[in-house]
Amino acid sequence: xxxxxxxxxxxxxxxxxxxxxxxxxxxxxxxxxxxxxxxxxxxxxxxxxxxxxxxxxxxxxxxxxxxxxxxxxxxxxxxxxxxxxxxxxxxxxxxxxxxxxxxxxxxxxxxxxxxxxxxxxxxxxxxxxxxxxxx
Ligand SMILES: [Zn+2]
Numbered sequence: 785x786x787x788x789x790x791x792x793x794x795x796x797x798x799x800x801x802x803x804x805x806x807x808x809x810x811x812x813x814x815x816x817x818x819x820x821x822x823x824x825x826x827x828x829x830x831x832x833x834x835x836x837x838x839x840x841x842x843x844x845x846x847x848x849x850x851x852x853x854x855x856x857x858x859x860x861x862x863x864x865x866x867x868x869x870x871x872x873x874x875x876x877x878x879x880x881x882x883x884x885x886x887x888x889x890x891x892x893x894x895x896x897x898x899x900x901x902x903x904x905x906x907x908x909x910x911x912x913x914x915x916x917x918x919x
């Protein structure tokens with residue numbers, strides 16, 4: 785399952801970022817997944833949730849932004865989103881356009897919350913857990 789490996793590497797990066805910001809709590813991770821990567825957003829969300837559940841990162845939301853396949857026309861430099869298999873330039877009808885987008889797979893943003901707020905929120909909901917702040 786391709787998506788499982790991707791979810792693993794997203795979480796790896798998320799963990800590194802979380803370690804750099806011990807005072808903050810991660811709420812959300814936004815990723816940009818190109819249309820031609822073949823990644824199924826549903827399968828990715830499923831894998832991600834399965835990995836996050838029960839880990840120190842839970843609860844953590846994954847927000848997937850799908851980016852369309854984009855081509856660049858070498859004749860008129862026009863950039864356009866490809867619909868279906870129509871790769872000809874819509875401006876000058878050039879057939880040999882070049883793919884410049886739609887294969888990205890990257891973390892777009894991380895949404896953080898202050899650690900204090902997180903502890904307060906936990907206290908409100910009555911859940912207990914280790915916060916790791918023994919200073
Ligand atoms: Zn063109």
